[in-house]
Amino acid sequence: MLWTGLSPDEARTYLEEKDKSKRDKRMTMTEAVKRFVKDGDNIGVGGFVNSRQPVAIAHEIIRQGRKDLILSFQSAGLVPDYLLGAMALKPDHLSVQRMEFAYNGHEYAGTSSMLRYMTENEKIFIEDWTNFSMSARFKTASMGLPFMPIRSGQGGDIEKCNRSQVIECPFSKRDILLIPACHPDVGILHVQEADIYGNCRIKGQTFTCPEIAMASKNVIVTCEKLVDHQIIAMDPTRTSIPFFAVDAVVEIPFGCYPTVCHDVHYYDKIHLEHFKGLTDAFRKGDRESLAAYYDTYIFDVADTDEFIGKIPYKQLKYARQTESRSLELQTRLTPPAA
């Protein structure tokens, strides 16, 4: 059996020996990526399509450069796109060898052009799963189980091109699909609130972030804001990810920009469509425009401070306003021009 990332046995052994003490896990983004993202790692990407994508972490991985990465996620947009774009531009600096996922795209704005470029040119290996099966794979790993039965995917071509297995259920005597656990080497997540120990509060949809956190060997979390541990302790049922699952906490407001951070800011249509347009153009032969984007927003900036510094204030303001105001108030806003 091929286990990308950790096998259930390796994950169990690692977890037994892991330092689970409650300690201050704040560090710089540079240090977090340096310590926890290695060549060949299976990276579990948190968020969902255009929501809470760990963009700040992805940018830092791109700046530092890593080889032969594996990306595992349910449905994601920008983070795999950024990483694949970096590989397309500088394959000797950053490369992705494999992706295990259900969907890579931008909803209304279409499927990922970088994914199409990579697959059409046979530059990466992809393993196709349903959305539910990827969620279930993280859930399985988070529970410490080796596999889980699911109904999704049966009778379709998906079961033929991934590592799932069909067995006859000993109870129902009908066929059922078994999917293997997914234990990434590192989970990368952006959340609304965290304390210095790594306890995280996710607002709105949690997607598979808690499952990825519990499934991964190491976890890097960026948060919109650090909150006092006392606040977390006062209402512990709101803790979506417990501290012992987390290894690095980096406070980065707008750390998932230009994707949505529920209750903080909406997605920035202008920036998202700009980047999407450049990847579309890349696939059709325009390499320079995408390269210019990477230089401007990723390679020539030191960190997210400088990246966000390059975004027009009116766009950030509108993203904040559209997320925090009532629908009625939103209709009175004028969207900024591109």
Add this chain to the structure above:
Amino acid sequence: MNLKQDKVMDLTTAINTYVKDRCHLSLGGFTINRNPMAAVYEIIRQRVKNIHLYAHSNGQGVDELIGGGCVSHLEIAYGGSGKFASTCIRFRKAVEENLLQVEDYTNYQMTLRFLAGAMGVPFLPCRSSMGTDIVNKWGFSQEMRKTSKKLPDDKLTIMDNPFSGWLDTEKVVLVPAIQPDVTIVHVQKADKRGNCRIQGLTFADAEQAKAAKHLIVTCEELYDNDELKTDSDQNQIPFIHVDAVVHVPHGAYPTACYHHYDYDPNYLKAYAKKAKDDTLHGEYLKEMIHGCQTQQDLIAKTGPEQMAAIAADPQTGYARNLDRK
């Protein structure tokens, strides 16, 4: 999927509609926390018989239902009411007198079985219980199981792990899903169509709720449908699973309901004493259960002074300075 926008009904109607003789019932809560006690008492009052009951670690609710003569089969990991009865008293008596058939699983297995039911899959794998009598000894025989359409033919099964070995073993234990006819849970907040918000530990309530064909929710506070839309990520049970919403303040009494009231040590102590003696227990049933028409009658018997003593402190969610002896 029940999409009605107003499922509010009284407890008598809810129990009468969904809890039938021989039904498979699961009870939410844990030991002496958030047991749906008002519903349990109403089931006893309606004299429902031969219930096939499921719980993971439930105490007072299970014990009173057994003592009330309502239960013929029980699948459970642990039945105890804290320090007041480390093993449930009527439960133990019923087993000793051969009045009750019991199937034994581990706590983890029972929660996995509810989770499997909630996910709509026939089983989940685990390693728990391997090499123990939980695997080797069955409370329900295979012959008995084969006579019931609602029961799997096997208590559990051991299978070779098709994805290679797992922690020094090639084998996994598969435990079958539970899909009860009806689940009853008691929650802090619910809206009229059934969205539920549980404060504090959820135990396996959400899984039990989603696994069942029908779901009765009793709640401390009843809200209009729009009110629980704020911070909707705090709602654990979506309304689609719910068939009846019953507003019963103190509906978990004498067990605890976090942020509303603590368990009542006086009541549980007195119950434990009476439960040990058939005559005293008979009197208890007559006076405290059949002698009350509603949960409010029972609360009235306890009296305002004791209810004030167990009221939850808003900061901690439980009663401070409560004499728990």
